[in-house]
Amino acid sequence: MIDTENLTRTFQNHTAVDHLTFSVAAGELFALLGPNGAGKTTTTRMLACLIAPSSGNAKVVGRDIRTDQDTIRSRIGILTETPGLYEKLTAQQNLIFFAKLYSVPNPAEQVEKYLKLLELWDERDKAVGGFSKGMKQKMAIARALLHEPDLLFLDEPTSGLDPSASKTVRDFLADLKARGRTIFLTTHNLDEAERLADKIGVLKHRLLAVDTPANLRRRLFGQVVQVEMVNGDDDLAVWANTLTGVSHAEWHLNTLTVTVEDATVVTPRLVGALVTAGAQILSVTQNSGSLEDVYLQLVGETSP
């Protein structure tokens, strides 16, 4: 659905996005993570044919962003950084306007469908200037979906919303994902990305990493196996460090913490060897670094 190749955008002497190469498959929710000013909005704008790349290229919904802009714009939906609604117009007038712009066959029916879906139908005749932030964001989501786009771009969809409104928006996105929509999400909300995304890209002008959340954690931190025991001492850590597939082991408070490359291979061997050596095991748990750890490590490494 999206294929970029060395996509680059410079503004005068500043490179906002540098040689971006990634792809998003149909039905996938791709989250682009990055700090403020990392180039997330610039990337979205290039892919949505709002601004042109300085070099490189991309295909969106199978079309070239340099030559098929009109077709791409008609087949994507976009939630911009701010809702950007016409405040003096009613909810219905706002959406009917956009439905007509996208040549939706039955604008009134489609507007009714999305106003009901987003629980705004009762507010349809009220000017959106009086709406809360959450309601405005829901309006903007409805606007992005009116023409049933093949691909949805969401730029910071929960930014500035209170927890309750954020949850409503997140639940709606999860529902969209479950229905097979392809979604390109930019956010700096790590929890949101982890909960929703099939694949995550970490951007700081350059794409620092792109993979599934689980693979990102594994790649950067390996996996950690913790074995809690009744007996044991520091010698166990020394011994564990000699095992194949173990990158680090330490003993602390009756717990042997072992960082391994592949827990599915190493854990059975480790536990078997410990039992054979007479260890009395209380529990074995497996975990890996959080997405926040991954993000901070990646972004931190590139900090000036």
Place this chain on the structure above:
Amino acid sequence: MNWQRVNTVFEKEWLELRQNRSLLATLIIPLVMFLIIPLVTAFVLPLLLGDALTADPDIEDVVALLMEAFPAFANLSALEQFQVYMLRQFLALFLLSPIIGSMGIATYSIIGEKTTRSLEALLASPIRTDQLLRAKSLAAAIPPLLITWFMFLLFAAIVFGLGGINVFIYTMDSAAWGMMLLLTPLVALLGLGLGVIVSSRANDPRTAQQIGSLVILPIVALVVGQSAGIFLLGLPLVIIAAVILLLIDLALLAIGVSLFNRESILTKWK
């Protein structure tokens, strides 16, 4: 050209304009004033002040110009000559409304979209920027033009009704109709072009209008020059003004079109 999208934006602009009472007031109130002031001056003041008005030396200068242009003007009564003089002075004021109106609507529309950040969603839609500019231009130019023409026709009807055929003929001559048909669309375009250009830099419609208001100075000069007897607004002068305005409009619209593209709006407009 997909006119359906142009119509859609035009309808939306019209809907917003109808709900913007202060903007509507700035369109209509000046025109009502331009209608009332000349009529009161020409038809009510003589009733109150009598012959004192017609003896003014400035009036004599203009009457002399009118006699030179129209020899039969001498056959009109002193009162009729005074009325024609007065009514003609204010005709050029009808040019102010399309210029102020189109610039006001264009700046409110574009700056309004900038401040509510609605332009990005609009630009992300399939509408092309030339369609968007066309729709906004029509929405900014048509209402002030129609209102001006309606008020001018009303003015003509009242002149005929209160002044009679002689006053009507010498007031509503070819220069007056030429001004309405040729100059009002061109000044509306002038206001529009300036509105688009100023809106690309300003973030407040009032600032934009203050900058743009300088453009009314030539029209004020036209009114003052005529009332001082320096020249008489005739059809040749109207045609010369139309040609000059057309050239200025084309230059302004070319600048406006170059500023009004997705890339500039999203990355350069402040």
